[in-house]
Amino acid sequence: MKRHILTLALLAATALGALNLQAQTNTAATNAVAAGTNSVAASTNAVAAVPTNTPSMEQRLESVEAYFQNGDPTAPYKDTNGNWTVNFNSGTYIINTNLTNVQGNYVSYPGAGHNAWLLTSTALVLFMTLPGLALFYGGLVRKKNVLSVLAQCFLITGLVTILWVICGYSMIFAGTGAMDKEDVWSGIIGSPKIAWMLSTVTSAPNPGYSYWVSENVYCMFQLMFAIITPALIIGGIAERMKFSAILVFMTLWMFVVYFTQGHMVWGVNGLMNGVWNAGAKIHAMDFAGGTVVHMTSGWTALVLCIILGKRIGFGKENFAPHSVVLCYIGTAMLWVGWYGFNSGSAVAADVIAANAFTTTTIATAVASFVWPMVEWIVKGKPSVLGFCSGAVAGLVVITPACGYVTPQGSIAIGIAAGIIPWFFVFKVKGWFGYDDALDTFGVHAVGGTLGAIMTGMLARNAANPNFATNMSKYVTDTLFQPLVWEQVKAVGVTLLLVIPGTIVCAYITKALVGLRPTEEVEMAGLDLAEHGEEGYHS
Amino acid sequence: MKKIEAIIKPFKLEEVKDALSEIGIEGMTVSEVKGFGRQKGHTEIYRGSEYTVDFLPKIKIELVITDGQVEAAVGAIIKSAKTGKIGDGKVFVSGVEQAIRIRTEEKGDSAV
Numbered sequence: 001m002k003r004h005i006l007t008l009a010l011l012a013a014t015a016l017g018a019l020n021l022q023a024q025t026n027t028a029a030t031n032a033v034a035a036g037t038n039s040v041a042a043s044t045n046a047v048a049a050v051p052t053n054t055p056s057m058e059q060r061l062e063s064v065e066a067y068f069q070n071g072d073p074t075a076p077y078k079d080t081n082g083n084w085t086v087n088f089n090s091g092t093y094i095i096n097t098n099l100t101n102v103q104g105n106y107v108s109y110p111g112a113g114h115n116a117w118l119l120t121s122t123a124l125v126l127f128m129t130l131p132g133l134a135l136f137y138g139g140l141v142r143k144k145n146v147l148s149v150l151a152q153c154f155l156i157t158g159l160v161t162i163l164w165v166i167c168g169y170s171m172i173f174a175g176t177g178a179m180d181k182e183d184v185w186s187g188i189i190g191s192p193k194i195a196w197m198l199s200t201v202t203s204a205p206n207p208g209y210s211y212w213v214s215e216n217v218y219c220m221f222q223l224m225f226a227i228i229t230p231a232l233i234i235g236g237i238a239e240r241m242k243f244s245a246i247l248v249f250m251t252l253w254m255f256v257v258y259f260t261q262g263h264m265v266w267g268v269n270g271l272m273n274g275v276w277n278a279g280a281k282i283h284a285m286d287f288a289g290g291t292v293v294h295m296t297s298g299w300t301a302l303v304l305c306i307i308l309g310k311r312i313g314f315g316k317e318n319f320a321p322h323s324v325v326l327c328y329i330g331t332a333m334l335w336v337g338w339y340g341f342n343s344g345s346a347v348a349a350d351v352i353a354a355n356a357f358t359t360t361t362i363a364t365a366v367a368s369f370v371w372p373m374v375e376w377i378v379k380g381k382p383s384v385l386g387f388c389s390g391a392v393a394g395l396v397v398i399t400p401a402c403g404y405v406t407p408q409g410s411i412a413i414g415i416a417a418g419i420i421p422w423f424f425v426f427k428v429k430g431w432f433g434y435d436d437a438l439d440t441f442g443v444h445a446v447g448g449t450l451g452a453i454m455t456g457m458l459a460r461n462a463a464n465p466n467f468a469t470n471m472s473k474y475v476t477d478t479l480f481q482p483l484v485w486e487q488v489k490a491v492g493v494t495l496l497l498v499i500p501g502t503i504v505c506a507y508i509t510k511a512l513v514g515l516r517p518t519e520e521v522e523m524a525g526l527d528l529a530e531h532g533e534e535g536y537h538s
Numbered sequence: 539m540k541k542i543e544a545i546i547k548p549f550k551l552e553e554v555k556d557a558l559s560e561i562g563i564e565g566m567t568v569s570e571v572k573g574f575g576r577q578k579g580h581t582e583i584y585r586g587s588e589y590t591v592d593f594l595p596k597i598k599i600e601l602v603i604t605d606g607q608v609e610a611a612v613g614a615i616i617k618s619a620k621t622g623k624i625g626d627g628k629v630f631v632s633g634v635e636q637a638i639r640i641r642t643e644e645k646g647d648s649a650v
Contacts, residue, residue, distance in 0.1 A: 318589045320582055385584055426586035439585060 011411050055086045067111045070348040072211050108203050111212030118213045118221055121344025123147050125224035128337035129153055129231050134148035136330030136388070137235050139387030140438050141340050143322040145239045145524025146535040159247065160227045166238055167192035168226060169219050170202070170311055171255075176208060177281060179269035187271025187281060190263040208268040210347040221344060224263075225232045229293045229342075232351070235438030236301025240311050240522055242522045243530045244513045249304075252505040266290050272490050274471055274483075283474050283483070284490035285459065287356065288345035288450040298445025299495060301436060306517055310435035312522055321538045324384050331388035335364060342402040355463055356402040359410035360395070362404075366411055367394025378426070381418055389443065393421040395452025401455040409458035416454060421446045444492025449491055456487035462537040540608050540649055542601045544545040545573065546619040551597050553616040557618035558601070563649075565615045567600040577625030602634050604647045619648065 055063075055077060062076035077086045133487070134153040137295060140147045160168070174194035175182040183190050198219060206215040234270055241249075264272045265286050274283035286292060293426045321327060342360040347355035371390025372382035396408060397417035405413065424444035436442060459475050461467050467475045474483040509515060516522070521529040546554060549633035551568065579592040591613065603611055612629055620626055639649040 318591065319587065320584055320589045320591075379583055381583070383583065391583060428585060 005195070011491055018026040020176075051087045053083050053086055055300070059086065067212060068115075070114065070210075070212060070350040070352075078194035084420045092404070105283070108456055110203065110214040111254065112219070112349070114212040115214055115217055115351035117353065118344055118347065121340030122217065122221040122224055123222065124337045125228065125344065126337075128334050129224070129228045130157060132330050132337050133231055134330065135227060135326045136334060136392070137238065137438055137509050138516065139323040139326030139328070139330060140235075140321040141238050142319065142525070143535060146322060146527065147531050147533050148526035149234060149238060151531055153231050153241065155247065156231045156234075156250055157227050159250060160230065160254060161223060163224055163251065164219075167196055168259055169193035169198060169222065171207065171259040172267050173206075173219075173222065174197070174200075175267060177268050177277065177279065179277075183263075183269050187269060187279075188264055189260055190267050190269060196226060212349050215235055218347065221347075222266075224255070224264070225289055225293060226258060229289075230299035231296050231443055232256065232293070232440055233301050233304065235440035236298075236305040236436050237308050237436040237442075238537075239526065240308055240437075240516055241304075242514060242517050243526075245509050248513050249505055249509040252508060253300065253502065255466045256501040256505055257300065258292075260501075261292050261296050261494060261497060265490070272493065274474065274486060275466055276470070278470050280470070282472060282489045282493065283486045284452075285404060285455060285471070285483070285487075286400045286452065287403040287455075287491070288399045290340045290396075290448045290455065293454065294396050294399060294444040294448025295491070296498050298441050298443070299450055299498045300502045301440035302434065302445060303499055304506055305436050305441070307503070307506045307510075310433075311437065312519060314435050321385070324388075327388055328384055331391055335395065338364075338399075342395075342399060347404055352403050352464055352466075358407050359402045359405055360398050360415075362407055363398035363417060364391055364394035364408040364415040366414025366450055367391065367417035370415055371422050374419060374422050388437070389425070390418050390422075393416070393417045393443050393447050396421075396444055397451040397454065400451045401458060402449070404455055404459040404464050406458075406460050406463045409460065409463075412458065413451070413454055414449060415492025417447060420450055440472035452491050453484065454488050456481070456522045459483055463486060539602055539637055540605055541634045542599075542603065542608070542611055542631050543630045543632070544599045544615050544619065545571070545596050545629075546599065547614075547621065547625060547627060548597045549598075550553055550619045551587075552620075553598060553618040554615055557614040558611060561607075561614050562605065563601060563603060563614075565601070569598045571596050571598045575625070575628070592642070594625065595614055602637055602650050603640065604650060 010467075059076040063073040065071075075463050077084060079085050082535055130153060131150075137153075138149045141149055162297065171184075171190040171192050174191050182194065186191070198216070201215050201219050203214040203216055205211055205213055206218065209215070209218055230253060233250075233253075262394075264270045265284070266273060268277055270277055271281040272284045272286075273280050273515045274285050284291075302473060312320075339357060343353045343357040346356055361486040368387050368391035371393065372386040376382040377384040392415040394414050397413050401409070401413060421443050424446045425439050429436060429442060434441075457479050459467070460477050462477075463527075471483070473479060474486055506515065517526065517529065544554070548570075555566070558564075572583055573596050574592055574594055577594060579590055579594060582589050582591060599615070601611060608631060611632065636645065637649040638645050
């Protein structure tokens, strides 16, 4: 009864908050449309004259040089208002990239090196889920439930891919910056129609996200993020959620939480995309998914594990991991794969990717050292699970920061990641008694939130030249720069979406298929009852 | 004929096998078992959750030998399996009614 009242109260609070947000965006929308009409009139006048000169050798060379700087290859052919100054009609020009075929013989090609890195990164991020996370989580559950973890990871891979192709990619990434016209809910929920069934996605780059990476590669890259995020939630509710419930819940959750959060933070139309959306309402930044991936999955895991309740025998029986060895193998795979996750999020093989690779390495290694040291001091022994947890915590906390902070900043992040998530896992969990089976909340929610705030504090102009475009007021190279407050706001919006969103999805799932298996099934283990298989035959 | 069951610490298996071999006993059946007596279990800590494990791994050796070999066999086992610390194990001796070698169908003492 108390839980229901609490739920209703949270829902009511969300509704109020959401209505407030809607009111604000509507006012802004009306103003923006008025401004838009004026600028369209202005550009019509400027484009009236069609240029007659063909591209010069100098312009073409500048266009090629843009490849090395991850810059815009069409810039040498345009004037300061963005209008074309050349005519491509006579001949085919190879180093060009643009999605609108303006005139003449236009060939859109991706840039080989950048595309190659993103192709590799995509494979690396898939590797993080299959089998990295599968083994990391699989080793931590009891033997009778190991297959349930593997099955759930694979289920999510296929399920999310289907949703992604149908409308997921579109809902997050479709658009050209005109969020009031293109979005279903301006800045918050993107359009499922624009790139429906990936109809507009080709091997040509989409300059909204990259000048040199094929849009289909970028789409697949982002798909891997969309896959691993719900897979992380499994950790919080391991060993006690029905397979059918996972199927239904994840489907709902992707729409309610992930596609929405992804759009707000990473879409060119997103209201929290501080770096790339000049019209953003919250000037926050999230390089590789601190809020989108870790906060959403982590806080969802907490809410869901409370709604589900504890595992039978929790606190009394032996719930020790059945294989720390598998967990270790999974951790190492996660670390290697995470280079694709973090460094690949530069969407180019450039200086930012290089910095992200460096900061990721330092933060992770430092955290993997600090966590077991804390264990050694406090508990008396450094454990292998401690090394694994420390590494993953480091990876989580550096995720939103990696392309924005300096290597020196990443040391601080590594130290914090080895201590604060440790504290939540070792102490806070015991105080409150929630059964966060595999510490998804303790590591991902806490780590993601910590990472978002530390990104605010440690983002530096020296680390990323792209701040100059829209973020110069917020990144002032000080510890409590204005960016910190923007990050806090972003964290708030994320929680406002995730917590009520999860509650809604969970109760709908409960009504449709139920959440927990029967007591007999849970005690015997999910593997045999739900999958008809045993992980090991001794 | 008598049956000897000995529960010993796992790392002592090779020593016991060699000791029995020295007094002429070549055959035995070995199984991995769990158990405890006065030796307490241990505590494992996984990320802040502590688990006490009561059962300890042990090895059980079973031999069926002639009455005349019993004293020597028991002595050999005890000497090789002893460490002097709690948890060394126990030896049990019981009677066996019949023993048959499957290949030759011999019965009694010549079968063990």
